[in-house]
Amino acid sequence: MSLRGIIEVINNITIEEVLNRIGDQDRVNYLKFIDSKSMKTVYEKYFVNTKGSKNIGRDVYEYIISKAEDDLCPYCLHGTVKTVDHYLPKAYFISYAVTPINLLPCCSDCNKNKKDIRDLTANKMFINPYFDNINDLNWLECKLIENQWPITFKYNVKEDIENEILKKRLEMQFESLELGTLYASNAVRYFRGRVKLIVEEYESGNEEAPIQFLISSKESMEIYNLNAWQAKVYEALLNSDWFLVDAINHLREYYHIEDKGVPQLPRLNGVFHND
Numbered sequence: 699m700s701l702r703g704i705i706e707v708i709n710n711i712t713i714e715e716v717l718n719r720i721g722d723q724d725r726v727n728y729l730k731f732i733d734s735k736s737m738k739t740v741y742e743k744y745f746v747n748t749k750g751s752k753n754i755g756r757d758v759y760e761y762i763i764s765k766a767e768d769d770l771c772p773y774c775l776h777g778t779v780k781t782v783d784h785y786l787p788k789a790y791f792i793s794y795a796v797t798p799i800n801l802l803p804c805c806s807d808c809n810k811n812k813k814d815i816r817d818l819t820a821n822k823m824f825i826n827p828y829f830d831n832i833n834d835l836n837w838l839e840c841k842l843i844e845n846q847w848p849i850t851f852k853y854n855v856k857e858d859i860e861n862e863i864l865k866k867r868l869e870m871q872f873e874s875l876e877l878g879t880l881y882a883s884n885a886v887r888y889f890r891g892r893v894k895l896i897v898e899e900y901e902s903g904n905e906e907a908p909i910q911f912l913i914s915s916k917e918s919m920e921i922y923n924l925n926a927w928q929a930k931v932y933e934a935l936l937n938s939d940w941f942l943v944d945a946i947n948h949l950r951e952y953y954h955i956e957d958k959g960v961p962q963l964p965r966l967n968g969v970f971h972n973d
Contacts, residue, residue, distance in 0.1 A: 766803035777805025787814035821866035840930035
């Protein structure tokens with residue numbers, strides 16, 4: 699069958715008929731002749747959830763989504779995977795619209811915020827979890843904003859990353875997905891949920907207890923992911939002299955933590971209320 703004949707077949711009949719007409723031994727060879735129009739036809743007829751679509755490609759989508767570790771989005775390391783992202787956007791790279799290696803599991807927010815970025819400049823490409831192994835690269839940093847209550851955090855991409863192109867890619871992705879804001883707001887809530895444990899360690903009578911608690915918690919989260927934003931919360935606390943020397947003394951008061959064995963009366967509009 700000629701190249702013209704192959705393309706004509708693909709564009710005008712079902713995918714099942716295409717596979718039936720092309721022998722098993724020749725299928726791989728013929729794949730390189732499939733053009734963007736053919737890929738667009740396959741995507742619209744078999745993958746998208748619209749009227750008239752046979753939707754058989756959804757099995758591929760569901761499989762890709764299921765491969766995300768712990769259902770965690772590989773772009774932000776926070777959101778729950780709900781959809782599939784076209785790493786090279788189908789709006790500009792239709793030839794890769796149904797190519798599995800171009801389909802990544804991700805959360806809905808990242809899929810929206812990533813938008814249809816089509817710049818293929820080396821330092822402007824998103825990190826691709828299929829090809830870019832940064833699991834051992836400690837690229838995320840978090841700092842405590844001192845003398846500010848409630849305890850507040852700021853996240854950035856580290857300055858000391860040796861590979862300049864990789865650093866620029868991380869910064870571009872960090873900014874595009876608004877990860878600094880996402881991590882910082884979650885860190886405030888995360889800390890609030892653990893402040894009672896920190897206070898109890900601090901008041902245990904063992905001077906090293908709160909430090910060991912923070913170190914152990916940090917290391918525990920790093921087992922899961924070296925750049926887990928939760929691990930960076932503990933790292934920021936450990937690196938802040940203001941927190942360890944001053945702020946830790948005021949946590950119970952600021953966060954209204956009840957004394958052991960001496961429960962506080964219920965609060966009503968900020969005033970103690972005795973029923």
